[in-house]
Amino acid sequence: MDLSYGSEYETFRTEVQTFLEKHKDTPTQGALRSENVLNWQRTLIENGYAARTIPKEYGGYGAEPNILESRIIAEEFANAQMSQGQGGQGISMLVPTLLEMGTEEQKKQFIGPTIRGEMIWCQGYSEPSAGSDLASLRTSAVLDGDEWVINGQKIWTSTAHMADWIFCLVRTEPEAPKHQGISFLLFRMDSPGIDVRPLVDMTLNANFNEVFFTDVRVPKDQIVGQRGQGWLVANSILGFERGSLASPDAMLMRLNALIDLMQKETINGQSLMTYPSYRDRLMQIQARVMAMQFNDMRILSSRINKNQDTKLASMIVKLQGTELRHELEALALDVMGELGMAIGDNPYLRDKGLWQYHYMYFLGLIIGGGTNQIQKNIIGERGLGLPREPKVEINK
Amino acid sequence: MDLSYGSEYETFRTEVQTFLEKHKDTPTQGALRSENVLNWQRTLIENGYAARTIPKEYGGYGAEPNILESRIIAEEFANAQMSQGQGGQGISMLVPTLLEMGTEEQKKQFIGPTIRGEMIWCQGYSEPSAGSDLASLRTSAVLDGDEWVINGQKIWTSTAHMADWIFCLVRTEPEAPKHQGISFLLFRMDSPGIDVRPLVDMTLNANFNEVFFTDVRVPKDQIVGQRGQGWLVANSILGFERGSLASPDAMLMRLNALIDLMQKETINGQSLMTYPSYRDRLMQIQARVMAMQFNDMRILSSRINKNQDTKLASMIVKLQGTELRHELEALALDVMGELGMAIGDNPYLRDKGLWQYHYMYFLGLIIGGGTNQIQKNIIGERGLGLPREPKVEINK
Amino acid sequence: MEFGLSEEQILLQDSVNRFLSDQVPLDRVRKFAEEKDAGDDIWQGLVELGIPGLIIPEASGGVGLGKLDAAVVSECLGYHVTPAPFIGTVIMAPVALIESGKREDLLRAIAAGESKVGVAFGESIGARADAGIEFDGSKLTGKALFVLDYLADFVLVATNDKKLLLVSSDADGLDKRELTTVERTRRTGELVFNNTPAELISEDLEVYLKVLDAGRVMLAADTLGAAQNMIDQSVAYAKVREQFNRPIGSFQAVKHMCAEMVANLEPCRALVWYAGYALDEVPEEARLTACHTKAHLSEVGKAVSKTATEVHGGMGFTDLLGLHYWFKRIGFNRQILGAPELIREEAARVQNLVT
Amino acid sequence: MEFGLSEEQILLQDSVNRFLSDQVPLDRVRKFAEEKDAGDDIWQGLVELGIPGLIIPEASGGVGLGKLDAAVVSECLGYHVTPAPFIGTVIMAPVALIESGKREDLLRAIAAGESKVGVAFGESIGARADAGIEFDGSKLTGKALFVLDYLADFVLVATNDKKLLLVSSDADGLDKRELTTVERTRRTGELVFNNTPAELISEDLEVYLKVLDAGRVMLAADTLGAAQNMIDQSVAYAKVREQFNRPIGSFQAVKHMCAEMVANLEPCRALVWYAGYALDEVPEEARLTACHTKAHLSEVGKAVSKTATEVHGGMGFTDLLGLHYWFKRIGFNRQILGAPELIREEAARVQNLVT
16 A cells, blocks of 8 residues: 655646646636647646647647546646636547547548547447447338448437537447447537437436437448447447446545534524534445445556456446435535525525525436446346246247 | 223223232242143133133134234233243244144144143244245155155244154145145154254354254144145235234333443443433434334234234334344443453353343344344345236256 | 225326326426426316315315325325425415305315415424414514415415404505415415414414424325335336346336335335324324324335436436426425424324324 | 565565464464463464564564555454454554554563463443542552453553553552453453552553554454455355356345445455554554444444345255354454444544544
């Protein structure tokens, strides 16, 4: 156990700090594709603070992967409260997939504009009847000459209304076993036949969309991997998503905000922190947040030192993290009583209503990204080697 | 809603009280089959306070079933702290079964001595490899002339070491589907070839036994119901057992004892009841105990008024009751700290060590009598009509 | 001996449920929630069923039923997430007026469906955000937050020291504004009193507590109904929704989630019934039962609302099925008239377990 | 940056585990539990591995390792429910002596495996049953309950006001009797002091707290190991035990019980490691981490011990598999040196969240 980063890293940290100091007045906020955002993203890439490990030939900075450096960058940008640049499913999911499975042409065509924030992507995986059982997806793509013709519907497509392109799973071989009949296509969201409808959720926000395809025509070569290999292509990156749903750093921030809240808010003039039952719940949650934090450090560390086995430690993050986060937000609602119910334009709104919002949103995340029931199956079967349920094929 | 019993019942209550007053010095305690016990049991039956609804021709009192009268008897005996006579699986399970499924000869032969406490029974159902899947039991009975020859092993056989007779499920048709190959036999525990071994459990008591059968010979006619009908015969009474594992009356007694304990015991001289976190847990449990109490009254009432549907209310009693009871005992251990760990001859033992004992015993009951996982299946399938899991037949 | 609903109570339940199923389906609730109307027709329908005068004596123009009957109705309203000024108008105000013997005229007006009454009790239970209400013998000063049905003709106000007062909607020195909450099937607002004239209804703590107990039991009944509906929806969904070629209800994980919800909620039904009954018939147990019923239903409701949403998968998270209306109603019921931790301390005090 | 065990720590873990697997299997533990022997050979084996001097400086004849190393060993002992006077002899007494600079001779004797030390801390944390200990400057009066390894050569005693004293086993005016507990892999007893001579080790509250923190982290590590073993046994059992023609581990109910145990316990491993590390390396976080680690492991241990027993069905409830040795060890660890509710209040105080 050695939690220091070592002196060579402290030099690196100083470099990052210097960069941040120099740019502390640079405008970084704005709409997608706005000048501020694009400029800042370009600056970040040039200095190696975005697209750090993406090869130079595809527009990245071309550094060797180094987890500690990435961590230091994240820490210092957070300390300075400066934007770390563009995120989104194009950068976090599609780019790694293309690097792994794309053709040279695809890499050249897509990676550069994507990491520069010029090309925005959405993800077309889930369908109304294919949730936990994603591989049963039905959106079809039929080859007609040099084009795929796509029909069907996707759901849970965040940013679909703002995206230039979609990476999409479609069924190309309807006769094949379900995992083997899927292909991974890329196409423009302004193609004729695409209808994006906002999907309002329980927070009353449209955080997601439904996307309908009617005879959408896509050039034949806009496929990643081979025909029928889409499931493999998609799975090479699914893992990226799950861990990020329950970040321990965000959790710690929320915990500290909750402590703040409990010290400030009162009942009959008495601080909420003086209520022993609330305090006891807070302490229980604090211990669990700590445990998840250290668990995360352990996982991070194991990526450097390959001798450490953190398979189970990694598998449980989504399950534990989303449940814990939901409980943390629930405690905030409980201590606030009626105040916690406020939303919208309510003048008694606390912290912009984020407690109530997150309470619901994290219930959504307990369900999303592989429900926590599916997570338990995965932990049991892949983590512990427990036997799978006997397969049942029901013919209808 | 009307929680009074009505005036005709108050007359009955007075009769019971008069009986109890008259017998307040009658000795009722003693070993099984001891003179005190047998005499008291006879007196109870003569006066209709035991075997109340068993027909006179089989040695009972012959009253019509009346739930309120039974309840009043139970209440008054409890108030007077007088023994309600003999219990055990012979009286609670076999006698109702024989009344339902036995031949006239069997009723005549067994019911009288059993209800008088002269004939003690044990139950031979579970086997080491047949727990949740009870119908997969393997103990075999093969007809040899006029006798069944029994080989195999039973487990969880309480009172086996004291029993005169056993009622036992055995496999008589090995080729039949598993539920249809079972028969229900009665035989003497002093038959040659029976070996009873005490089964020590986590409380370090031998609350149960294992029973081994080696070529035990049983007269052919000592079967209840037909050959292969044993599963039906047994299921006609299994319901009796489950409800009784989690009596709300006992739970309320334990709750009150816990309140007492928390008021009396101290940390640094300060009553445990002054600790808000313990008090909060106590209040949560009290509310749940209340709910189970009223749920029980609702079920009781529905046996009088058949219009009330209490199917679900009844199905959940074993599941909820055993979990709640376990948690109640766990709270007692927590408030006692180290004192709660005491057992045996420890001079600091509280309440004879019952808290620790029950904490473990009720974990046993969460498992026993159909594990709580099986209970949830039953509630889901029979209670809510959810589809069963697809059957899988694996040939080995 | 009869622990259960009478035939009359079952008839009452059926008639309210039938009206709500037919006339106030989720689409109708949505309109109210989206502030497209004030729900007058819903209230009118309940008036026609005689609901406003439910617990008001016949001599005062009411139906003269008991609190258990009222709890049965409250459960129906929760089951259908019905927007209606029930707790204040039908329960808390009548209890206050009956117990204090004041304002027979208003009691009659309520029974006739002509007057509605809101409830401002939060500050007497535990004032948040420096709110609080004082009464100087003729006027009210201070402010009340999250007042239920704050736009009603009258508001029943409890001061910090638990006096009960009646304030008219058009009283001088009374400012009102809506306080939007996540629960859109009820309207809540802030009332600011600047020397606002108010009529003293009671200074008797016992009266205050009776009003509070009744309100709490009705909220618990509302949660019981709402949670039952979420279970019913979950079970129905689990039977038809298929994944991996099977109805999801055939998977043990989903089946057990449904079973656990039922196992938690079913005993609550008997608890709510007894609590309603005790308000009228077992006064010595009424307070403790009311406290435990409100707190326990809040906990069970929370668990059920989470699990039911999970059983519905992504659909449960969307607005499409509207499941969140029940989720939020249960969440709101949990917090108003005393959150569980605070009420459990009251329950301990009622039993003299803490000083 | 390295968050994890070093190669040396993994070797240490392996060697302790190998010794315990080979020499102290469950049958051997049973003998001790049934009071058929005093476990001298077990201790001797640990002495040969250098365990007693684990955290004692090399200058005093020890191995000079850190508290994280000690936590690793404690986890092994918990995993194998090993009867050994570890917490007092190897951890709490050495910390007290090192921090106070007292009794170098005893430190050497401990390192050499020649002296054992029991622990009487219960009364300084929260005295039960009117126990309590006072020190008048030279003599102890009062009584201590549930003293760990009460028959050891010395006992480290903390008085009500948190002074640390050393009492010799053969001191005048010292009465001892065994206090039987459900946890049979440890010997606990009562000590009665009648003007018993005792040596003052420290009056410094900081020293007392360091000793306590170290003890708590080691108990948490013990629970981590015991709970891990119960999970391992459960998973193994679920793979081979069949019901309804299938291994029970193929049923979602059982599979999810196993997954939940792992999901709860796995983050505890990192927590325990950090808590052990912080005792030596991050003094400003050591107390809070120790509190949370002890309390949290107690909660997770309780849940795991229940679930693991359930996964084993009836077999889990019997003495046949001996699963209850782990169950009871976890239960005992939960209560000694501060039960979770009490420790959580300490955690709040450490952060000045409560006065």
